[in-house]
Structure formats: C-alpha cells, structure tokens
Amino acid sequence: MDHSRSSDLFARAQRVIPGGVNSPVRAFKSVGIDPVFYERAKGSRVWDADGNEYMDFVASWGPMILGHAPDVVLDAVREQLERGTSYGAPTEIEVRAAEAVCEAVPSVETVRMVSSGTEATMSAIRLARGYTGREKFIKFDGNYHGHSDALLVAAGSGLLTLGIPGTPGVTSGAAQDTIVLPYNDLDAVDAALDAEGDKVAAIIVEPVAGNMGVVPPAEGFLAGLRDLCDVHGVVLIFDEVITGFRIARGGAQERYGVMPDLTTLGKIIGAGFPVGAFGGKREIMSRLAPVGPVYQAGTLSGNPIAMVAGLALMAELAKPGVYDELERKGARLESGLRAAAESAGANAFLTRVGAMACMFFTGQQVTDWATASTSDTDLYARYFRGMLDRGIMLAPSQYEATFVGMAHSDADIDALTSAAHEVLSGL
Numbered sequence: 505m506d507h508s509r510s511s512d513l514f515a516r517a518q519r520v521i522p523g524g525v526n527s528p529v530r531a532f533k534s535v536g537i538d539p540v541f542y543e544r545a546k547g548s549r550v551w552d553a554d555g556n557e558y559m560d561f562v563a564s565w566g567p568m569i570l571g572h573a574p575d576v577v578l579d580a581v582r583e584q585l586e587r588g589t590s591y592g593a594p595t596e597i598e599v600r601a602a603e604a605v606c607e608a609v610p611s612v613e614t615v616r617m618v619s620s621g622t623e624a625t626m627s628a629i630r631l632a633r634g635y636t637g638r639e640k641f642i643k644f645d646g647n648y649h650g651h652s653d654a655l656l657v658a659a660g661s662g663l664l665t666l667g668i669p670g671t672p673g674v675t676s677g678a679a680q681d682t683i684v685l686p687y688n689d690l691d692a693v694d695a696a697l698d699a700e701g702d703k704v705a706a707i708i709v710e711p712v713a714g715n716m717g718v719v720p721p722a723e724g725f726l727a728g729l730r731d732l733c734d735v736h737g738v739v740l741i742f743d744e745v746i747t748g749f750r751i752a753r754g755g756a757q758e759r760y761g762v763m764p765d766l767t768t769l770g771k772i773i774g775a776g777f778p779v780g781a782f783g784g785k786r787e788i789m790s791r792l793a794p795v796g797p798v799y800q801a802g803t804l805s806g807n808p809i810a811m812v813a814g815l816a817l818m819a820e821l822a823k824p825g826v827y828d829e830l831e832r833k834g835a836r837l838e839s840g841l842r843a844a845a846e847s848a849g850a851n852a853f854l855t856r857v858g859a860m861a862c863m864f865f866t867g868q869q870v871t872d873w874a875t876a877s878t879s880d881t882d883l884y885a886r887y888f889r890g891m892l893d894r895g896i897m898l899a900p901s902q903y904e905a906t907f908v909g910m911a912h913s914d915a916d917i918d919a920l921t922s923a924a925h926e927v928l929s930g931l
C-alpha cells in the first residue's frame with residue numbers, strides 16, 4: 505500500500521505542529537510507521553490522502569457509532585449552518601439536547617454541556633470539591649480522564665502508549681491531591697477511605713476502562729464503590745466519555761445498574777463534534793454558577809452545530825433494537841477474533857463489553873493496569889501493520905479499544921476477523 509502522500513504530509517506537519525499531530529496517539533509512534541493522514545470518511549470506511557480505503561474500527565475513538573457522516577446528522581448540521589454557527593447565547597436546541605441526555609442517562613437530572621471530555625471531567629472534579637468542601641480525589645491506575653493537571657496522574661491512553669510515566673508541567677501541588685489505586689481493587693479503596701475518607705471529595709472511575717485497552721469492571725466493583733462513597737460522603741463520578749450511549753443507551757450505569765452521583769460524557773453526544781457534558785444529581789449540579797458558587801463556563805458550550813448533530817444521533821440511538829444490534833455485532837467480532845487467535849495459536853486475551861473490544865497480546869487475564877501492561881506491544885505493532893496492509897484500520901496502540909457500530913456490516917466484521925487470522929498466523 506502506498507503511503508507516500510501521508511508521509512509527505514507528516515514531514516510538512518512536523519515543521520509547524522509539534523510532532524506533526526494535534527494529539528499524541530495519532531503519531532503512530534508505538535506502531536513504528538508514519539501516521540496515515542485521512543481525507544474523507546463515510547459509513548464504515550475511511551480514505552487516506554493516498555486514496556487507500558480502510559474499514560474503520562477506530563470510529564474517531566468511539567463516537568461514530570452510526571458510522572461516519574450519517575445522513576441524519578449531515579442534514580441536521582446543514583440546516584443549522586444557515587441559521588448561524590455560534591451564538592454564545594441560550595437556544596432551544598441546547599434545551600432539547602439536555603432533555604435528551606437526562607431522559608437517556610438514568611442518574612442525570614440536570615446536565616451542563618462543555619466542549620470536550622477533558623473539560624467535563626475537570627469540571628466534575630471541581631464541582632465535587634466545591635460540593636463536599638474536600639480536596640482529594642481517588643482515580644484508578646490506567647484510567648484516563650482527559651489531560652487536566654490533577655487527572656493526568658497515572659493516566660492511561662496516550663501516556664501508556666508512549667511510555668510516559670507522568671508529565672512535566674503538572675505541579676506537585678496538583679498531583680498531591682490525587683490518590684491513585686489499582687482498578688478493580690475494592691479493598692484498596694476501602695483502605696484509602698478508612699485512612700482519609702474525610703478528605704476525599706470524589707472517586708472518578710471509567711466504569712468500563714477503555715483507555716488501557718478494554719477492561720471490564722469486576723463483579724461487584726462498581727456497586728462496591730457506590731456503597732463506599734455512601735458511607736464516606738464521597739461523590740461517585742462515572743466517566744462515561746467512552747461508555748455513554750455506547751455499551752447501552754444509558755451507558756455503564758444502565759448496563760450494570762449502579763448509579764453514580766455525577767456522570768461525564770464526551771464526543772458521542774455531539775456525533776463526533778467537539779462536545780462533552782457533565783451531569784447528575786440536581787442537588788450537586790445546583791452548586792454550579794449561576795445558581796451556586798462553583799464557577800464553570802465556555803463560549804462554545806452548547807454550540808448549536810454540535811447540539812443539532814448530537815440530537816440527530818441521540819434520536820437514532822433511541823430507536824428500538826439499536827443496542828441489541830450493537831451487542832450482536834460486538835459478539836460477532838469477539839467470537840471471530842477469539843477463533844482467529846486460537847487457530848493461529850496467538851498468545852492473546854480478549855475483552856469485550858457491548859460494541860467495544862480489545863485483544864491484549866498477553867497470556868494473562870487482564871483486570872487492571874498491572875496485568876494489561878504485560879502485553880507485548882511490539883507484537884501489537886506488527887499486528888497493527890499487518891491489518892493496515894489488509895485495509896483494516898485499528899487504533900495505533902495496544903491500549904485503546906476496537907469499536908464496532910451500526911454502519912459495520914457482518915461482512916466488514918468478518919473481513920476484520922479473517923484478516924486477523926491471516927496476520928496472527930504469520931507473526
């Protein structure tokens with residue numbers, strides 16, 4: 505496959521953009537090739553700058569659950585474009601978007617729109633601190649909650665991919681209030697809260713970890729967190745930036761039946777436009793300005809283009825049978841990949857929740873970052889390159905998810921699994 509134009513663009517990009525990319529994982533560093541520059545996308549397909557076509561299982565890191573550029577979203581955006589692109593003023597559109605989120609996500613009574621998942625998690629932590637009057641919070645090793653200072657401690661995703669242990673620029677002051685514990689380890693949470701529960705404002709957790717590969721919650725983990733938060737007066741925050749509207753319409757909280765106090769959502773509720781949101785119990789949310797004293801703001805928050813796109817997508821996801829179909833496609837992907845790995849004799853551990861999955865190149869059962877990090881990332885890089893050569897676009901990192909969506913046909917999924925069989929057999 506010819507990637508010469510992508511490589512030329514990468515060389516040009518590096519002269520004017522740090523590392524040639526606007527987000528580090530895109531640089532393809534851990535898979536040992538120059539990044540592929542995209543030109544267009546439709547349905548389950550993306551095309552690169554050299555004209556190569558790929559079946560896309562990255563889906564803009566999740567939100568393209570209907571596929572790329574779905575007509576319902578394009579129509580809504582086109583119509584809104586004529587009416588204006590940004591007002592910095594309230595609209596009926598954002599009221600409808602908030603109503604749609606509150607109706608779908610069980611624990612969310614009121615919601616504030618922002619422009620990214622990073623903003624959502626950062627604001628949720630601030631709100632929890634303002635609400636409780638406490639400063640510390642607990643996060644889990646390998647969970648990623650965006651790149652605000654206090655949340656970048658032991659963060660997953662790009663830092664794991666690039667092997668960056670922490671990051672300069674985060675002050676010890678910002679980091680000292682972050683307590684990092686192993687994912688799925690309820691005893692560790694219990695002990696930490698016993699020791700200093702009266703100082704802890706919040707526990708923030710990816711209810712299904714999606715930024716160290718996909719790591720499902722252990723039986724009882726989420727319910728256990730809920731109980732411990734109740735005992736210690738701690739705000740429980742589910743970071744559903746990936747899982748919201750993906751593993752169920754109401755996210756992980758619907759799927760596992762555990763209700764957080766606050767929920768953060770991301771780009772999926774903007775159909776891939778720059779959107780995030782945080783919401784939850786009215787009592788907590790009403791501490792936000794202008795009702796309460798906790799300040800949070802943004803000119804682009806509730807942007808009308810992003811909101812109409814999100815509304816169109818959320819309306820599609822509300823139709824009967826969508827999540828059954830996503831589950832079926834996810835199961836087909838899982839069973840195909842499992843069969844491919846087994847028949848190729850690959851040392852692999854597969855995880856899946858709904859329409860998100862991960863094949864870890866390790867013989868260990870993966871339950872947290874300690875076990876996820878036993879994966880052979882060089883092997884993943886070879887697998888990734890082999891799949892790319894066969895027209896299958898996967899995430900350029902072992903520690904990200906493979907996403908299926910409504911636009912993937914059974915033939916697309918089978919093409920992925922038979923390519924996987926071929927590649928794994930040759931590794």
Ligand code: HOZ
Pocket residue numbers: 527528529530565648661662714715904
């Ligand atoms: N870890 C991010 C999504 N899971 C990758 C996206 C990015 O950082 O650009």
